[in-house]
Amino acid sequence: MQASPKVRRLVSLLSRLPGVGEKTAQRYVLHLLTTDPQVAKDLGHELGTLHEELRPCERCGNVAEVPSGSLDGDEVSCDICTDSKRDSSLLCVVARVHDLMAIERTGSMKGRYFVLGRLLSPLEGIGPEQLPIPRLAARIQSDAVTELIIATPPSVDGEATALLLKRELGELEVKMTRIASGVPHGGEIEYADPITMGRALAGRQAL
Ligand SMILES: [Zn+2]
Numbered sequence: 001m002q003a004s005p006k007v008r009r010l011v012s013l014l015s016r017l018p019g020v021g022e023k024t025a026q027r028y029v030l031h032l033l034t035t036d037p038q039v040a041k042d043l044g045h046e047l048g049t050l051h052e053e054l055r056p057c058e059r060c061g062n063v064a065e066v067p068s069g070s071l072d073g074d075e076v077s078c079d080i081c082t083d084s085k086r087d088s089s090l091l092c093v094v095a096r097v098h099d100l101m102a103i104e105r106t107g108s109m110k111g112r113y114f115v116l117g118r119l120l121s122p123l124e125g126i127g128p129e130q131l132p133i134p135r136l137a138a139r140i141q142s143d144a145v146t147e148l149i150i151a152t153p154p155s156v157d158g159e160a161t162a163l164l165l166k167r168e169l170g171e172l173e174v175k176m177t178r179i180a181s182g183v184p185h186g187g188e189i190e191y192a193d194p195i196t197m198g199r200a201l202a203g204r205q206a207l
Helices: 003-016 024-033 037-048 097-106 132-143 156-169 194-202
Strands: 055-056 064-066 090-094 114-117 146-151 175-178
Touching: 024 037, 055 194, 090 097, 090 132, 097 114, 097 194, 132 156, 146 156, 156 175
Parallel strands: 090 114, 090 146, 146 175
Antiparallel strands: 055 064
């Protein structure tokens, strides 16, 4: 395609998104050109303010909206952490925000979350000290958590992380459970359908 420099710039930017190749990026650009111009304007506005309006939740690591009028250094809390109907004694540990969202889609999680941000991975040089275990331990104590559901993926790194948490947090008076193996081994939690994920959560077992 003999594209204009602007089209090429847009295609090059869109192709940097996960799962978007050059052809898909071209389709997006051509679609935006032929559809209601407001869509492109809204998209541009939302993307332009993404980093100002969203930040990681200080308590759990989920994506949180920054309240208008707050300053750069202000801490923000997500909807789940501020929802008083959630059971604060039940805390679900996940590797990434994608996994939190997959569990939320099941509609069966009544507690709150803690996002590790990464998994233990000796091959990638990620050791125990690079995981936010002290912050997790503090959260367990401050919220008087009675059950910690470990929902790291059923991969080698996910299992190693679950065992590490069991070892490091074993001293605390908290029951630790592991989601059942409804999610295929080596599979990604974010791609599990809500029914499978709901079953994995309901069938959790003591770790
Ligand atoms: Zn939160």
